[in-house]
Structures are given as structure tokens and as C-alpha cells.
Amino acid sequence: MRAELNEPNDMTASCRCQGAIPCPGRSLSRTSRSLGVLAALVVLVCLAVGCGESESTPSPTSPAASEPNIDKAGLIQPEDGSWRTSGHDSLHTSNVEAPAIDSPAIKWSKKLGERILAGASIGEDGTIYVAAEGNRFETSGHGLFALTPSGDVKWSVEAPAPIRTTPLISADSVLFGSYDGAFHAVSPDGQPLWQYDPEDLSHRVSLSSPAMARDGTIYFGDHGGALQALSSNGARAWSFPTDDYVRAAPSIGRDGTVYVGSNDGTFYALNPDGSLKWSFETGGRIDSPAAIAPDGAVYFGSGDGKLYALTSDGAENWSVAVGKGLIVFASPALARDGGIYVGTTGTAPLGSSQPQQVASYSFIAFDPNGDRKWEFPLSQWIRSSPAVVSDGTVYFGGWDGVLYALSPEGELRWETILGDAPVEQAIEASPAVASDGTIYVGTWDGRFFAIGESD
Numbered sequence: 001m002r003a004e005l006n007e008p009n010d011m012t013a014s015c016r017c018q019g020a021i022p023c024p025g026r027s028l029s030r031t032s033r034s035l036g037v038l039a040a041l042v043v044l045v046c047l048a049v050g051c052g053e054s055e056s057t058p059s060p061t062s063p064a065a066s067e068p069n070i071d072k073a074g075l076i077q078p079e080d081g082s083w084r085t086s087g088h089d090s091l092h093t094s095n096v097e098a099p100a101i102d103s104p105a106i107k108w109s110k111k112l113g114e115r116i117l118a119g120a121s122i123g124e125d126g127t128i129y130v131a132a133e134g135n136r137f138e139t140s141g142h143g144l145f146a147l148t149p150s151g152d153v154k155w156s157v158e159a160p161a162p163i164r165t166t167p168l169i170s171a172d173s174v175l176f177g178s179y180d181g182a183f184h185a186v187s188p189d190g191q192p193l194w195q196y197d198p199e200d201l202s203h204r205v206s207l208s209s210p211a212m213a214r215d216g217t218i219y220f221g222d223h224g225g226a227l228q229a230l231s232s233n234g235a236r237a238w239s240f241p242t243d244d245y246v247r248a249a250p251s252i253g254r255d256g257t258v259y260v261g262s263n264d265g266t267f268y269a270l271n272p273d274g275s276l277k278w279s280f281e282t283g284g285r286i287d288s289p290a291a292i293a294p295d296g297a298v299y300f301g302s303g304d305g306k307l308y309a310l311t312s313d314g315a316e317n318w319s320v321a322v323g324k325g326l327i328v329f330a331s332p333a334l335a336r337d338g339g340i341y342v343g344t345t346g347t348a349p350l351g352s353s354q355p356q357q358v359a360s361y362s363f364i365a366f367d368p369n370g371d372r373k374w375e376f377p378l379s380q381w382i383r384s385s386p387a388v389v390s391d392g393t394v395y396f397g398g399w400d401g402v403l404y405a406l407s408p409e410g411e412l413r414w415e416t417i418l419g420d421a422p423v424e425q426a427i428e429a430s431p432a433v434a435s436d437g438t439i440y441v442g443t444w445d446g447r448f449f450a451i452g453e454s455d
Contacts, residue, residue: 083122083432086166086209087331087385090252091292094333094385094430099437100393101405104416105454107438108151109447113141116442118209119166119385119430121174123188127154128432128440129174130448131163144176146190149438151450155190165209166249166430168218170232175210177220183210185234194234198222209249209289211258213272219258221246227260229274238274242266249289249331253296253312261286261300269298269314278314282306288331288385291340297368299340301328307342309370318370323362330385330430333394335408338368341394343382363396365410374410385430389437397427397441403451416451418443 087094113132120130126149134141142162146154161180168175173185173193183196208221216232223245229237244263251259257277258270263285269277284303291299296312305327309317322328326344333341343363361381365373384397392408397418405413418427418441431441439451 082124082169083120083434084169085121085211086119086168086249086430087251087289087291087333088387088432090211090213091254092249092251092289092331093291093293093388094331095336095388096390096433096435098389098433098435100389100391100413101437101439101451101453102413103454104403104405104414104439104451106416106418107450107452109449110147110151110153111446112145112442112448113143113446115162115444115446116448117164117428117444118442120432120440120442120448121167121169122432122434122440123169126434127188129167129169130440130442131165131167131176132442132446132448133162133164142178144174144186145448146174147448149434149450157184157186157190157192159184164207165220168210168212170212170216175212175218177208177210181223183218183220183228183230183234196230196234196236198224198228207247211250211252213252213256213258215272217272219250219252219260221248221250221260221262225262225264227258227268227270229258240268240270240274240276242268244285247285247287248300251290251292251298253292255312257312259290259292259298261288261290261302263287265302265304267298267300267308267310280308280310280314280316282308284327287329291332291334293334293338293368299332299334301330301332301342303327307332307340307366307370309340309368320366320370320372322364326361329381329383333386333388335365335388335392335394336390337392337408339373339408340366340368341386341388341396342366343384343386343396345381345383345399363404363406376404376406376410376412380426383426383428384441387431387433387439389433395431395433395439397429397431397443399426399428401425401427401443403427403431403439403441403449418447418449 114134116132120128128147131144143156143158145156159178161178163178165177175185177183185193210220218230225242225244227240231237242262246262248261256272261267265282267280271277282302298310301307305321306319308319322344328342329345344361361378363376380399386394386396388394394406397403401418403416426444429442431439442448
């Protein structure tokens with residue numbers, strides 16, 4: 001089915017402007033290159049939110065969690081039905097208690113920017129948080145949007161650089177990094193709380209979505225090759241160096257172990273104090289977060305073309321090649337029966353960030369022993385991490401602009417076209433699923449969609 005697109009709602013009408021912060025969105029920029037008046041306003045904003053060197057603590061962000069809610073399959077399920085972070089939860093299972101959609105319909109769509117590359121988060125009240133970017137060579141048009149379930153813009157904040165991370169929702173804030181190196185915390189109504197700025201811009205935040213431990217510690221990777229840990233008020237707690245940049249989001253085990261892969265090809269397990277617990281070397285870069293199973297097994301893909309399964313103490317359970325010329329770029333998702341879902345993409349030629357074209361690609365289901373259960377062939381690569389709902393239906397986006405729904409047996413349940421051509425309307429963002437089953441996902445042309453059950 002082809003998408004019938006709605007016209008975007010007027011964002012200015014739904015924005016609440018306060019003080020020196022302009023409509024339609026609040027600005028997170030720390031400097032201004034235009035008129036002196038604007039520069040003065042930005043300085044006032046910085047004084048209010050604390051845009052100093054390294055850290056700022058105008059108001060603390062409280063820890064997010066008590067004991068997690070565990071379902072019958074051993075998976076974490078927030079009691080409020082939210083999708084609070086990249087991969088749904090701190091374990092990156094991408095598995096949510098929600099009904100499957102049988103007959104899909106596009107409920108609404110909205111043009112938010114030029115590109116949407118990261119997945120959305122969903123709060124306990126149903127608010128959807130998603131980042132969109134403008135021209136990547138300019139300092140305007142980049143922002144974080146808060147949308148109602150019906151698609152209205154509640155508020156937006158503008159950033160001076162692209163935001164390519166999935167927002168993290170804590171108890172009293174929304175957290176995200178931007179490509180200029182800053183890490184931001186805003187309140188649930190979009191007011192700036194604090195901002196962290198690395199002293200060395202080589203350690204800027206870039207593509208690593210944040211994760212939060214139960215004590216409120218925030219973790220994310222940076223472009224300089226380190227995993228950073230911030231306290232709940234934005235003060236730097238510690239930094240762990242790797243030998244190359246960290247694109248992957250961290251995952252956090254139930255015992256507090258922090259897991260993250262690096263572009264150096266090494267997968268790291270760290271203690272909560274930042275000391276190394278163990279490391280495991282692969283033959284290629286690690287671009288995506290690991291999924292942690294209820295038994296502690298750790299699953300992740302590498303640029304060497306393999307899906308790895310490690311024990312919680314770093315021993316290799318198994319590894320399997322996903323296919324000739326193929327790699328796992330996106331994070332795996334976990335099924336309730338212990339299965340692992342992954343999509344494949346082509347290897348990138350030396351010096352290029354884009355995968356090369358091969359004859360065919362596959363979405364693959366493995367059992368916990370590493371045996372292939374089934375494969376679903378595609379003509380375009382898959383850079384979108386999957387999402388799994390209660391009955392085992394799995395959703396993912398393709399580079400062909402199609403959102404797919406497969407049964408637990410690998411049969412196509414339905415597909416919905418969100419774009420008319422590869423690349424321009426490709427789906428790289430991972431779908432997020434609300435507790436009522438609504439699927440939220442963005443595309444490369446800056447549109448954001450809500451897909452629900454047809455009337």
C-alpha cells in the first residue's frame with residue numbers, strides 16, 4: 001500500500017515561547033553569528049542554562065528507575081508501556097508488549113526536516129520524541145520535536161548541529177547529543193536543564209545514542225574514541241578510551257555492566273565505575289548496540305560479516321557469518337522464544353560510509369544456538385534495527401522505503417511504502433512501537449509517520 005500523506009500542521013501555532021527563546025522552537029545554540037542583539041540573547045540563555053566548559057548543573061536530573069518490570073519471557077517491560085530509549089530498554093531488546101497491526105494504515109505523517117536518521121522514543125503519556133536535521137552543512141534547521149499521539153507538535157528545540165541520536169527519556173528530562181559535540185538535557189516541556197560540552201572537541205558526541213543506568217548515570221560514545229559517563233546532573237563521572245570512535249549506543253546489563261562496541265573492532269564490558277571488565281576482539285568495526293538476553297547472553301554484529309553471541313563473562317558462545325559480502329549494521333532484536341533477528345547490509349568500500357550494492361540482502365532469524373531459522377530476501381540493504389511485538393511479529397524498515405512486518409515464521413504479513421525511491425526516502429531509523437501497537441518511524445527525506453490499524 002502506498003502512503004497518503006497529510007499536510008504538515010503549522011508548528012508555530014502549537015509552540016509555547018518563553019523569554020528570549022524564539023518560536024517555533026527553542027534554541028540550544030550557545031553562540032550566534034548574526035546580529036549583536038541575538039548574540040546577547042544567546043548569552044542570557046547560556047547564563048540561565050549553564051553553557052560553561054565541560055559541565056553545567058543548574059538543576060539535577062533525578063535517577064530514572066527502581067526495580068525493572070520483568071515479563072514472563074524475562075524481558076524488561078516498563079509498567080507505563082513507554083519506549084524510553086534506543087532499542088526500547090537499557091538491554092536493547094527492541095521487544096515490547098503491544099498488539100500487532102493486522103491491516104496497516106498511515107494515521108498521519110509530518111515533514112520535520114530534511115532527514116530523520118534515528119529512531120523515536122515514546123513517553124509514558126504517549127508523547128513521541130524524535131530528532132530531525134536540516135542541511136547538514138548549516139547550523140540551522142536541526143531540532144528535537146515532541147509530538148502528541150495525534151501528530152501535533154507540542155514543542156521543539158533547535159540545535160546548532162544535526163541530532164543523529166535517539167532521545168533518552170528519564171524520570172524528569174529528555175536527553176540527547178548533537179553533532180557539534182554537546183550533550184543536552186531538556187525538561188518534559190522543552191526547557192533547557194543543562195548542557196555538557198567536552199573540553200576537547202575531538203571527543204564530541206556524534207552518533208551514539210545515550211543509555212541510562214538505574215542510578216541515573218548516563219552513558220554515550222564519542223567521536224574521539226571514548227565511552228563517556230555523566231552524572232544525572234551533567235557532570236562528567238569518567239571516560240573510558242578505545243582506539244577509534246564509538247558510534248554504537250551502550251547497553252546496560254541487569255547487574256550494571258556497561259557493554260559497548262567501537263570502530264576499533266573491539267567489544268568492551270565495563271564496570272559501573274569505568275574499569276574494564278573484559279574485552280573481545282572482532283575482525284571489523286562495531287556500529288550498533290548489543291542486545292542482552294535474559295540469561296545474560298550478549299548479541300551484536302560486526303563489520304567482519306558475523307553475528308556474535310558472547311556469555312556475560314566475555315566467552316564466545318558462537319559466531320556466524322550472515323552472508324557473502326554482507327554485514328550486520330543495525331542492532332539485533334530479541335524474540336520471546338530466545339530467537340535473534342538481524343538485518344543485513346553490504347560492506348562499505350575503503351574510504352566510504354555507504355555500503356556497496358550486492359545481489360541480494362536478507363533479514364535473518366537465528367535460534368539461541370546460532371542456527372538459522374529462516375531468511376527473508378530483499379533487494380536493498382537494511383540499516384534499520386527491528387522491533388518485536390507481543391505475538392512475535394517483527395517490524396523493520398528497508399533502504400527501499402518500505403516498512404515490513406514479518407510473522408515469527410518469516411512470512412510477510414504486510415508491507416507499507418513510505419517512500420517512492422531508494423536513498424531519498426530510505427528508512428534508516430528504527431521503528432518505535434507504542435503500547436497500543438502504533439508504529440512510529442522516520443525516513444531519509446525528513447518525514448515522520450504513524451502507522452496504525454486501519455479503520
